[in-house]
Amino acid sequence: xxxxxxxxxxxxxxxxxxxxxxxxxxxxxxxxxxxxxxxxxxxxxxxxxxxxxxxxxxxxxxxxxxxxxxxxxxxxxxxxxxxxxxxxxxxxxxxxxxxxxxxxxxxxxxxxxxxxxxxxxxxxxxxxxxxxxxxxxxxxxxxxxxxxxxxxxxxxxxxxxxxxxxxxxxxxxxxxxxxxxxxxxxxxxxxxxxxxxxxxxxxxxxxxxxxxxxxxxxxxxxxxxxxxxxxxxxxxxxxxxxxxxxxxxxxxxxxxxxxxxxxxxxxxxxxxxxxxxxxxxxxxxxxxxxxxxxxxxxxxxxxxxxxx
Numbered sequence: 180x181x182x183x184x185x186x187x188x189x190x191x192x193x194x195x196x197x198x199x200x201x202x203x204x205x206x207x208x209x210x211x212x213x214x215x216x217x218x219x220x221x222x223x224x225x226x227x228x229x230x231x232x233x234x235x236x237x238x239x240x241x242x243x244x245x246x247x248x249x250x251x252x253x254x255x256x257x258x259x260x261x262x263x264x265x266x267x268x269x270x271x272x273x274x275x276x277x278x279x280x281x282x283x284x285x286x287x288x289x290x291x292x293x294x295x296x297x298x299x300x301x302x303x304x305x306x307x308x309x310x311x312x313x314x315x316x317x318x319x320x321x322x323x324x325x326x327x328x329x330x331x332x333x334x335x336x337x338x339x340x341x342x343x344x345x346x347x348x349x350x351x352x353x354x355x356x357x358x359x360x361x362x363x364x365x366x367x368x369x370x371x372x373x374x375x376x377x378x379x380x381x382x383x384x385x386x387x388x389x390x391x392x393x394x395x396x397x398x399x400x401x402x403x404x405x406x407x408x409x410x411x412x413x414x415x416x417x418x419x420x421x422x423x424x425x426x427x428x429x430x431x432x433x434x435x436x437x438x439x440x441x442x443x444x445x446x447x448x449x450x451x452x453x454x455x456x457x458x459x460x461x462x463x464x465x466x467x468x469x470x471x472x473x474x475x476x477x478x479x480x481x482x483x484x485x486x487x
Contacts, residue, residue, distance in 0.1 A: 248301065248321045250274055252283060256322025257301060263294040310334055313348050334415045337448040339396040340383050349414045353392040360385070367395075372427075372477040379406060379472055383449065388478070395424070395443070395478060400453040406466055408439075409458040410476070411446045423481040430474050432465040443478070 250257050252274040263269045264282040268289065275290035282289040306324045308315040308331055315333035318324075328334070336352045338345040338360075345355050366387050367373050377384040377397065384397040393412060400407040410426045424443035429436050439459035461472075 245321070248304070252278070257297065258322060259298045259301070261294045261297045261301075262290050263292055263297075264289040265292075269294050269297055308333070310348075330415060332415050334447055336413055336415065339385055339394065339413055339449040352413065353387075353394060356385070356387060356394060357392060361387070367476070367478055369424075370477070370479040372475055375474045375476055377472055377474075379470060382451065386476075386478075393424075395426075396446075396449060397474070397476070398449065398451075399472060400451075400458075402453065403463075404460075405463040406461045406472065407453055407458045408461065408472070408474075409454050410441075410443060410478075411449075412443050413447070413449075414445055415447060424478055425481065426479075427477045428459055428474055429476075430459075430461060430472065432461075437461060437465070 246254075248257055249255060250271040251268070252270050255271065257269070257271055260272050261269055262272065262275050264285060264287040266282070266285045266287055268282050268284040268287075270278070270282070270289055272290075278289070280288055280290040301321055304321055305318040306321060308317050308319070308324060309328050310331050310333040313333045313335065315331055317327060317331075319327060333348050335346045336349050338352060338355065340360075343360070345352065345359075347355060365375075365385065366389050368389050375384060375386070375397065377399065379399045379401055382399055386395045386397065387393070388395070393414065395410060395412050398409045398411070400409070408428060408430075410428060412424050425441065426443050427438065427440040429438040437459065441457045444457060
C-alpha cells in the first residue's frame with residue numbers, strides 16, 4: 180500500500196535511514212540544465228521569424244542532499260538503468276537482482292519498470308572536478324567524478340620535506356622548488372647512475388631531474404630490524420611526462436652490495452609510514468650503527484637504457 184509520500188520524499192527517507200549511507204563532506208553543486216543547442220544566448224545570426232534575436236534561457240539550481248542521487252539500498256551513485264516499484268521506490272539494477280526483484284521498502288515487485296524521470300535528472304546534472312579551483316575544466320555526471328579526481332593532473336602536490344608546507348599543482352610545485360630549494364648537487368640525469376648520501380634521521384632526500392624538473396624523493400624508514408628505503412616521484416598519476424620512471428638502488432656495505440630495482444610510484448604527498456611494497460630493506464647488522472646512508476641510484480624513464 181502506498182504510504183502517501185511522493186517518490187522524492189520516500190527516497191529521502193530511505194537514504195537517511197540507511198546505515199550504510201556514505202559520509203562525505205561535499206560542497207553544493209550547481210545543477211545546470213541547458214536548453215537549446217547553444218546552451219545560452221545565441222548570436223545575432225540566429226534570428227526568430229520576426230527578425231529579432233533568439234535568447235535561450237539557462238536555468239540552474241542547487242543540489243542540497245547528494246544522497247538523493249544514491250541508490251537507497253547499496254548507497255552507490257545511481258546510474259541508468261534505474262528501476263521503481265508501483266509505490267515509487269527506486270533501486271539500481273544490481274540491487275534489483277540481489278533482492279530478487281522484491282522492493283525492500285514495500286515488498287512489491289521491482290525491476291520491471293524504469294524510473295525515467297530519475298534517469299533524466301542524472302543526465303541533466305554535472306559536477307565539476309574538486310580541483311576546478313586549481314584549473315581543471317572537466318565536468319562529470321554524478322558518481323564518475325571520483326575516479327577522475329584520483330588521477331587529475333590539477334590535484335595538489337605537497338612539498339616532500341618537513342621544513343616546507345607548500346602545496347600546489349605539479350608545475351607550480353616544481354617552480355617553487357627551483358625558486359626556493361634548488362640544489363645542483365641533488366640533480367640527476369635520467370638513465371645515469373649517481374651517488375647520493377643522506378642522514379637517516381632526516382628521513383627525506385629530494386632529488387630533481389634535469390630538464391623536466393620532476394621531483395623524486397628518497398625516504399628512509401628506521402625500524403628495529405634495520406632501515407627501509409623507498410623511492411617515489413612527486414606528482415599526480417596522470418601528469419604528462421611523469422609516471423614513467425623506474426629506479427635501481429644499490430648500497431655498499433663492507434665489500435658487499437645490496438641492490439633493489441622497481442617501477443617508481445607516483446605520490447602527491449609524502450607519508451612517513453613504512454610502505455607495504457616497493458622498498459629495499461637493509462638489515463640492522465649491515466647498518467652497524469651508521470648515521471648516514473650511502474647509495475648509488477639510477478633513475479630512468481620507461482624504455483630508456485641505463486647510461487653509466
